[in-house]
Amino acid sequence: xxDLRNIETFFWVARLGGFRAAAEKLNAxxxxxxxxxxxxxxxxxxRLFERDARGIKLTAKGHELLSHAERMLxxxxxxxxxxxxxxxxxxxxxxxxxxxxxxxxxxxxMEYMHEAYxxxxxxxxxxxxxxxxxxxxxxxxDLAFLMxxxxxxxxxxxxxxxxxxxxxxxxxxxxxxxxxxxxRLGQWPVLTYSSITEPHRAVRRMLVEAGVAxxxxxxxxxxxxxxxxxxxGIGTAAIAPVFLGRELAQGELRQLDVRAPDLPPLSFxxxxxxxxxxxxxxxxxxxxxxxxxxxxxxxxxxxxxSPPAR
DNA sequence: TACACCAAGAGACTGTCAAC
DNA sequence: GTTGACAGTCTCTTGGTGTA
Numbered sequence: 001x002x003d004l005r006n007i008e009t010f011f012w013v014a015r016l017g018g019f020r021a022a023a024e025k026l027n028a029x030x031x032x033x034x035x036x037x038x039x040x041x042x043x044x045x046x047r048l049f050e051r052d053a054r055g056i057k058l059t060a061k062g063h064e065l066l067s068h069a070e071r072m073l074x075x076x077x078x079x080x081x082x083x084x085x086x087x088x089x090x091x092x093x094x095x096x097x098x099x100x101x102x103x104x105x106x107x108x109x110m111e112y113m114h115e116a117y118x119x120x121x122x123x124x125x126x127x128x129x130x131x132x133x134x135x136x137x138x139x140x141x142d143l144a145f146l147m148x149x150x151x152x153x154x155x156x157x158x159x160x161x162x163x164x165x166x167x168x169x170x171x172x173x174x175x176x177x178x179x180x181x182x183x184r185l186g187q188w189p190v191l192t193y194s195s196i197t198e199p200h201r202a203v204r205r206m207l208v209e210a211g212v213a214x215x216x217x218x219x220x221x222x223x224x225x226x227x228x229x230x231x232x233g234i235g236t237a238a239i240a241p242v243f244l245g246r247e248l249a250q251g252e253l254r255q256l257d258v259r260a261p262d263l264p265p266l267s268f269x270x271x272x273x274x275x276x277x278x279x280x281x282x283x284x285x286x287x288x289x290x291x292x293x294x295x296x297x298x299x300x301x302x303x304x305x306s307p308p309a310r
Numbered sequence: 311t312a313c314a315c316c317a318a319g320a321g322a323c324t325g326t327c328a329a330c
Numbered sequence: 331g332t333t334g335a336c337a338g339t340c341t342c343t344t345g346g347t348g349t350a
Contacts, residue, residue, distance in 0.1 A: 018313075018314090019313080019314065019315095020312085020313070020314085028342080028344070029343060029344085030313085030314070030315095030343080031312095031314085031315075031316085031343075031344085032341070032342055032343075034314065034315065034316095035315095035341075035342085036341090038315090039341095051313090051314065056313090056314080108325085148334095
């Protein structure tokens with residue numbers, strides 16, 4: 001019979017030069033080894049060893065088939081390792097991300113994925129949180145990094161990171177260094193996230209409560225648009241400045257000291273649909289959690305995943 | 311003495327089928 | 331689709347034999 005055990009026996013008899021040595025190696029008796037070889041020879045229809053009183057030696061066919069046996073055993077080892085390893089993920093992960101993530105730690109996550117899961121392809125879609133929610137629940141993306149959580153049936157969420165919102169403006173607006181009443185900011189358009197997002201609504205509520213009856217708000221789903229307009233002095237911006245280190249350092253934008261309650265922070269989650277094929281999304285989400293918290297300086301005490309090697 | 315092979319019996323394994 | 335019983339098959343070990 002041609003089975004893997006008999007092939008392994010063949011390999012060790014050939015490697016160790018005898019039935020008895022192979023029996024010791026494989027924790028079996030010599031007759032059992034003899035029977036396995038006989039069974040394999042019968043199954044293959046060829047003689048693998050020449051037996052004589054001085055011992056055994058491979059036949060020409062035995063020499064030829066030994067390399068096949070080695071390859072089959074190596075494949076078994078490879079399969080066992082693949083079954084044990086987590087880094088055998090393959091296929092395509094459709095990833096939806098909010099733009100703030102793109103400008104903060106997404107590259108680091110992609111670098112990690114490239115090294116840890118080289119067979120995994122990634123399609124990235126950048127969009128607003130409402131759009132990402134819709135894509136996720138309609139199974140058009142597998143994993144979303146968005147302002148969550150997503151309160152839908154069969155959606156799993158894990159917290160990624162939290163970034164504070166801040167008021168920013170160009171020096172062109174000549175707002176001075178002293179604390180500014182929130183109502184005064186109502187003189188200029190407020191540049192912030194898209195009107196269908198929660199931060200946009202929160203900023204509008206604060207302005208109304210501060211006495212700005214009809215706030216002029218320019219919402220955009222593109223952060224680059226908000227930043228460009230703010231730097232050009234079009235208005236003040238209410239966004240997370242986490243990715244604006246260069247603009248702030250060079251004085252193209254500055255953070256305002258506004259006399260007002262704190263803006264609500266942006267809280268990002270990784271969200272994915274539950275299902276038998278959600279392992280990839282869950283694994284990448286956990287890696288993202290580690291990277292995001294490290295980037296945001298939130299510490300590792302609540303992490304559910306082992307930190308990536310870097 | 312050392313090696314491989316053979317025969318017999320015991321235990322483990324596998325496939326099938328019925329019951330749920 | 332799962333579980334348990336059962337029969338047939340397979341594989342192992344032990345004990346013995348043959349050969350150089």
